[in-house]
Amino acid sequence: MATRRPARRRKRRHDSADFEQELIALARQGRFRDIVAACDKQRRHGPLSVSLSVSAMHVHGVALTQVERFDSAVATLQTAAERSEAAKNAAQALAIRNDLSKALFAAKRYGEAVAVLTRLRDQNPDEVTFARNLILVQEESGRLDAALKDCQAAVERWPDDVHLAFQLGELRMAAESWQEAVDAWLDVLKRDPDHQPARRKLVAAYRRLGDQAGVTGALRDWLQQDPGNPIARHLLSAQEFDVLDVKALPTRASDGYVRDVFDRFAETFDEQLQSLDYAAPRLLGSMMAELGLSADGNLSILDAGCGTGLMGERLRPFASRLVGVDLSSGMLQRAGERGYDALVCAELVSYLSAHPAEFELIVSMDTLIYFGDLAAVFLAANQALRGKRAPLVFTLEKGGVVDGATGYRLNPSGRYSHRVDYVRKTLERCGFSEIGVKESVLRKEAGEEVTGLCWTARKGEEG
Numbered sequence: 001m002a003t004r005r006p007a008r009r010r011k012r013r014h015d016s017a018d019f020e021q022e023l024i025a026l027a028r029q030g031r032f033r034d035i036v037a038a039c040d041k042q043r044r045h046g047p048l049s050v051s052l053s054v055s056a057m058h059v060h061g062v063a064l065t066q067v068e069r070f071d072s073a074v075a076t077l078q079t080a081a082e083r084s085e086a087a088k089n090a091a092q093a094l095a096i097r098n099d100l101s102k103a104l105f106a107a108k109r110y111g112e113a114v115a116v117l118t119r120l121r122d123q124n125p126d127e128v129t130f131a132r133n134l135i136l137v138q139e140e141s142g143r144l145d146a147a148l149k150d151c152q153a154a155v156e157r158w159p160d161d162v163h164l165a166f167q168l169g170e171l172r173m174a175a176e177s178w179q180e181a182v183d184a185w186l187d188v189l190k191r192d193p194d195h196q197p198a199r200r201k202l203v204a205a206y207r208r209l210g211d212q213a214g215v216t217g218a219l220r221d222w223l224q225q226d227p228g229n230p231i232a233r234h235l236l237s238a239q240e241f242d243v244l245d246v247k248a249l250p251t252r253a254s255d256g257y258v259r260d261v262f263d264r265f266a267e268t269f270d271e272q273l274q275s276l277d278y279a280a281p282r283l284l285g286s287m288m289a290e291l292g293l294s295a296d297g298n299l300s301i302l303d304a305g306c307g308t309g310l311m312g313e314r315l316r317p318f319a320s321r322l323v324g325v326d327l328s329s330g331m332l333q334r335a336g337e338r339g340y341d342a343l344v345c346a347e348l349v350s351y352l353s354a355h356p357a358e359f360e361l362i363v364s365m366d367t368l369i370y371f372g373d374l375a376a377v378f379l380a381a382n383q384a385l386r387g388k389r390a391p392l393v394f395t396l397e398k399g400g401v402v403d404g405a406t407g408y409r410l411n412p413s414g415r416y417s418h419r420v421d422y423v424r425k426t427l428e429r430c431g432f433s434e435i436g437v438k439e440s441v442l443r444k445e446a447g448e449e450v451t452g453l454c455w456t457a458r459k460g461e462e463g
C-alpha cells in the first residue's frame with residue numbers, strides 16, 4: 001500500500017496536466033463549446049475549482065465567455081485570478097484579470113468591468129492596452145465624461161499612439177464637441193496622413209460645425225494626399241456643385257464611391273435604416289397597389305440596387321423570378337436569405353443593357369439618388385422591360401429647389417436630388433408614359449425628415 005499511494009497521486013497529476021493540455025489545444029482551434037462540454041463532464045469527478053489547474057480554469061473561463069455563459073465565466077475567472085495571485089504568479093493573474101474584464105463587459109456588468117480595468121491600468125501604468133480598454137468600456141456604458149477625461153490623459157501619456165488619438169476624436173464627436181473633434185482628427189492626420197477614417201470624420205466634423213471652407217479644405221487636402229480617392233472626389237464635387245462648370249459636373253456617383261460607401265455601410269445598414277424610420281418597403285407596397293399589380297407570383301422582377309434586400313420580402317409574392325442587382329458585394333452578402341432567385345454584383349446600367357426584354361417589373365428604391373443624369377438608366381430600364389405597359393417603380397429625393405441647366409443637384413450628403421419636370425421629361429424621352437409621382441417622407445437624417453418622390457411609369461407604346 002505504501003508504495004502504491006504516490007503512484008496514484010502521480011497518475012492524478014498526470015491526468016490533470018493532460019486535461020489542461022487538451023483544453024489549451026481546443027482553445028487554439030477555437031473550439032470553445034468543446035471546452036465547456038469537457039469541463040462539464042469533468043465536473044462529475046468533483047468541483048472544477050478543485051480538479052482544474054489555474055491555467056485550465058483560465059481557459060475554461062474564456063470559453064464560457066465565448067459561449068455567452070457570462071456569469072459562470074465571471075465566477076470561474078474570478079476564482080482563477082485569486083488562486084493565481086495567492087500563488088504569486090503576477091503575469092498569469094494579470095492575463096486572467098484582463099479576460100475577467102472582457103467577461104464582465106460582455107455580461108454588461110459595466111461598473112465591475114470599469115473597476116477591474118481601473119485597477120489593471122493603475123497597477124500597470126506603462127501598459128496602453130488597459131488604458132484603451134478602460135476608455136472603451138466607459139464609452140460603451142455611457143460614461144462619456146470619464147471616457148473623455150481618461151482618453152485626454154492617455155493621449156498625453158502616449159502621444160505617438162494613433163489609436164488613442166482616434167479614440168479621442170470619436171469621443172468628441174459623440175459629445176458633439178465639433179471644434180475639439182476637428183482638432184483631434186487633425187492630430188490623427190498629423191501622425192498618419194493615410195488614415196482614411198480620420199479623413200472622412202474630419203469632413204463630417206467641419207460639416208457639423210457649419211464650416212464650409214473647412215469642409216472644402218479638408219477634401220482638397222485629402223485629394224492631394226490620395227488623388228484617386230473616390231469618396232474625396234465625389235464629396236468635393238458635391239461641395240463645389242454650384243460653382244463648377246456644367247461640363248465638370250459629375251453625372252452620377254462613380255462605381256468606386258458606391259462600393260466604398262456601401263461595403264462599409266453593409267454591416268449596420270438594416271439597423272441604421274430601422275432607426276431612421278425607413279419607409280421605402282411600405283411605400284413600395286402602396287405603389288404596387290396603385291399599379292394594380294396582384295401578388296399571384298407571375299412576374300419576372302428586377303430589384304435594381306437591391307442592397308441588403310429589404311424589398312425582397314415585399315416583392316417575392318408578386319414574382320415568378322426575382323433578381324437583385326447591386327454594385328456592393330458587402331450589401332449583397334446580406335441579401336442572401338431574403339427570397340431572391342439570383343443576386344448579381346454589377347453596375348446597374350451595364351446590367352440592364354445586357355438583359356433586354358427580361359423583366360416585367362423593375363423596382364429601384366433609394367438607388368437612383370446616386371445618379372444625376374437619369375437618361376442612361378431610364379433608357380436601359382426601358383429596354384430591359386418586357387411587354388407594353390410594363391412598370392418601372394422608383395424613388396428619388398426632393399431635396400431643395402434645383403435650379404440651373406441640369407435638372408438635378410449633387411448635395412453635400414453625396415446624393416442627388418432631381419426636379420420633377422426634369423424626371424418626367426426624361427422618362428418620356430426614354431419611352432415611358434402613364435407617369436405618376438407622389439411626395440412622401442422617406443426616412444430621417446440627423447433628426448430631419450427626408451422627403452422622397454415616389455415615381456411610377458409604364459413602358460410606352462414605342463418603348
Ligand SMILES: C[S@@+](CC[C@H](N)C(=O)[O-])C[C@H]1O[C@@H](n2cnc3c(N)ncnc32)[C@H](O)[C@@H]1O
Nearest residue numbers: 262305306307310326327328347348365367370
Ligand atoms: C440606399 S441603398 C438602397 C438599397 C435598397 N434598395 C433598399 O431600399 O434598402 C442604395 C443601393 O444602391 C446601390 N447602387 C448605387 N448605385 C448603383 C449602381 N450604379 N449600380 C448598382 N448598384 C448601385 C448601392 O450599392 C446600394 O446598395
